[in-house]
Amino acid sequence: LFSSERWKKLSEKGAVPQRLLWASTSSKDPAFKDTRYVEALIGPDTVNTIPLQTLEAFRDHGDPASRLEEDLDSAASILEKIKAGGIDMEAVAVQLENEGIDKFTEPFQKLLDAIEKQKEQAGV
Structure with missing residues (x-):
C-alpha cells in the first residue's frame, strides 16, 4: 500500500x-x-x-x-476455522468497536464537563 x-x-x-x-x-x-x-x-x-x-x-x-x-498462513487457517464454526468475525469486530467506543464516551464526556466547570470558575 x-x-x-x-x-x-x-x-x-x-x-x-x-x-x-x-x-x-x-x-x-x-x-x-x-x-x-x-x-x-x-x-x-x-x-x-x-x-x-x-x-x-x-x-x-x-x-x-x-x-x-x-506465521500469517497459520493465522489465515485459524480465521477460516472460526468462519467454518459459524462465527462472523465482521460482526464480532463491529461489536467490539462499539463496546470500545462506549467505554470511552462516558469518561470523555466527564472530561469535557470538568473542563467546562473550570472555565466557568475561571470566568472564561
Missing part, C-alpha cells in the same frame, strides 16, 4: 501513513505471561499503549522482536 505510485504522490504532498494502534494491551489472565500481548503485537508502523505495570514487566523481561507478521 505505502509503496504504490499513488502513495508516493500523496507522500510528496505531506501525507504520512496511519499507524495501527493497539490500546491497553495487558494480560488480564494471570495464567498468561505478563508480556504476552505486548510481545505478540510488535510490528512495523504500530503503536502500543500499555499500563505502567506491563511496561515495567516488558522492560524487565520482555523480548523485543517484530512478531506481528509471523
Whole structure:
C-alpha cells in the first residue's frame, strides 16, 4: 500500500501513513505471561499503549522482536476455522468497536464537563 505510485504522490504532498494502534494491551489472565500481548503485537508502523505495570514487566523481561507478521498462513487457517464454526468475525469486530467506543464516551464526556466547570470558575 505505502509503496504504490499513488502513495508516493500523496507522500510528496505531506501525507504520512496511519499507524495501527493497539490500546491497553495487558494480560488480564494471570495464567498468561505478563508480556504476552505486548510481545505478540510488535510490528512495523504500530503503536502500543500499555499500563505502567506491563511496561515495567516488558522492560524487565520482555523480548523485543517484530512478531506481528509471523506465521500469517497459520493465522489465515485459524480465521477460516472460526468462519467454518459459524462465527462472523465482521460482526464480532463491529461489536467490539462499539463496546470500545462506549467505554470511552462516558469518561470523555466527564472530561469535557470538568473542563467546562473550570472555565466557568475561571470566568472564561
